[in-house]
Amino acid sequence: MRYSSSLSRLSKLSTMAALLLSASAIAEPLSGARSAMLEPCHAKGLSDRMLCGRINQPVSTDNDGSDQGSIGIHFAVLPAIKPVYPNEAVLAFAGGPGQSAFDVAASFAHSLRYARETRDIVLVDQRGTGRSGLLQCDAMDLVTQFALDESSIDMSELIRSEMKACQQQLQVDLQHYTTQAAASDFEAVRLALGYQKLHLYGGSYGTRMAQEYMRQYPQAVLSATLDGVVAFQQSFAAMGLASDASLAALYRDCEASPACSKTFPEASQQLQQLITQLEQAPIHTVVRHPRTFERIELTLTRSKLQQALRFGLYSNSTRALIPLAVEKASQGDYSALVGLMLAQDMVTDLSIGVNTAVVCVEDWPFWTEENRAYYSDSYLGREWMAAVDSICPIWQLTPAAADFLQPLSTEIPVLLLSGALDPVTPPEGAELAMTRMRHAKHLIAPEATHIVASQSRCAPKLISQFIAEQSVEALDGSCLEQPLRQSFLTNANGIAMPTAPASIQHQNQE
């Protein structure tokens, strides 16, 4: 309920005391404690004023009576412009696992801008992320990272020792930081704010969190939009294959594009050659530090190349750079590749604790020989599984019950959105997730990558329409077919000229 109206009313109340009008303000019940716990706040990149608060939740969610203290769950409310539905809100779940919803408030505000016209947006930092007791360990700095030779050292040993140091530093029982454990925090925030019903919006891993919330608290949910869907049945290891498929699509696009195929006629062979070369021996070279401009060492390994490509595939803008970066790298110029490696910066704010808890409790225990072999087809999948195999035994966590892998069975209307070019959560994930959703619709944006709502101009409108109608029947996804791909860079400045260069040169000389 009305934390916004009650708060503004409260401020008026104090100023109005002199005018003896307070009697009218008391007409609506108002919990002083609830209003008092909200205070104005701002998130990065979003000028709009939000209202932030914190509730204490027990760390241990199972009823064994053990008292392990409490954890402060931080939440923020982006008030509706015109609160037509004060008893409803849109609850947005961030990705990761381990991302803070508050940190990406600007992105949610953009994707949900039409929904916000009439309903509040609520952002809760999942336990262990952001302002809800972030479980973070020191990450390797860029210079060390660039110089590291993953091929010559025992990577699993390095990961193990780093993880043990992290374990010492955090001193927490990660068992309480899983998807299943976190759901009750979201429910507690809903109750504290007094909303009767919620509309959910989840992006990436946030879709799994949203599905788990629906599983545990179906009565609280009116609708759910899942954008970049992670199905319960599917392991995170599938992202290796997804990334490969997305990269293959990119090279097909390059071949189909006259400018790209003309400039990089051997594009995909070049990439294969570079990978083969790095497989045999890494390249030791010196590059400029992307920020300090100092000369630093770069040991280019297959791992670094594939990770750079993987993160480059996330956005249409960096995708445009990939063929150029690969060609330059195979010619011995690594600047553009360093540029792509920068895209990895986005993972630095992830909660390593939550990420580990989710993977080691809800994913790793369920790997079979069969799907291990399947996911191993991809280099990234192999590399990731090897890392997880080193990490999880350290924490000694109890696996989730096997029925966690069951797809969500629900009557709640669900809108699933996928980008056909998504390198992590391709449309197949949504198809798996919706098998037992009885009122669901899956819309695919053919040229979108990860998270459709942040790219397509029409997706935010569709989400708002879906929330208003609480039905997928009338949704028309044809507007998602808008072109989103960008022209490939053919040199460091832009794209090649589509028209005959000679004539323009001539004109220029005049």
Place this chain on the structure above:
Amino acid sequence: MIALIRTLLRKELLDASRDKRSVMAGLYYAIGTPVLMCLLFAVLLQQLSSNDELYIRIDNVDAGPALVQYLANRDILHGDESKARAIRLSLADNFEQQMQQGRPATVILDADHSDDRLLSSIRRIERALGHYNSEVAQLRLMARGIDPALMQPVDVQIHDQATPDSRGGMFLGIATLTIILTLFYAAMNLAIDTSAGERERNSLTLLLSQPLLSWQLVVAKVLAITSFSMLGLVVILVVSKFAYGLVPWEQLGFTIRLNADFMLFTLLIGMPLALLSASLQVLVSFMAKSFKEAQTYVTMVLFIPLTLSMVTTYNIASDYVQWLPIAAQQQAMIEYLKGSALPLPQLLVSTLLTLLLFVLFSYGSSRLLKSEKVVFGL
């Protein structure tokens, strides 16, 4: 004495309510204005908001297909003469050439910036071009292995303290202006009728020949008029609440909500103004020689509250004006709607001033009624 005034008041109210046409005429303002404003706002909002597809003329599309597609993704599209707004975007012939050489490529944004209807569209195109600029620049830096964040030495984070209720700006001013003016327009007919009209019907002399004091008569008249203008205020508040609720303000990122608290607040601070309005208009009507003359004078006098309200609406009131009746009350209404602190000292002083003026004007009227020239309209 109280009984006498009550009898007089009952007579005045009965008199007034018999003339249903003139009462209704006063209320038409209260009903009609919010509805009219609501339509006006809806039209205005359509011009101000720029969410939908925007068609403009784009010349030389072939010179920079990537830019044209980028704009199209933001729903800025090339349209033919009939559809397109009077904005022309021309790409230089050597656009792509310059791009590729890393030199600035020229686009010309050609429009009349004095045309207010185009401004939001122009801003939107400028924003889109700005984003394109930074996106291409970022890619260029990444292609050279440089962190694009270097282009932003200072990360300016804007923390806006406004709320959806407080962003209404001028719209809040206009809404409160129409509400406060009701107190004057709803009273007008009645004020003239009960003074100049009564004199013209020759019933004023009859009244004055009764054993009562002239100030008692004036107070009864003023109270009767006040009750009708307060009725007008109630009507316009209720009508406004529903009418403004229908306007899609949220498309511009703000809302105007007239809740019950606000209505009570307005009725409270409006009461002294209603007394002022009634006593002022009665005084002016008595000063006039005839009914028609009274109508002219009252209309002219009403420019004063209108002016005071206007300067508040457009936020051009000087510090002194903010202490004056009407201006201070309207400012308080605006601040209340915004949910910010009320200008209490101003409100208090102006309320006292308002009541003082009411006493002065009433006294003036009762003095006038002692003069035969006034009573017989000589």
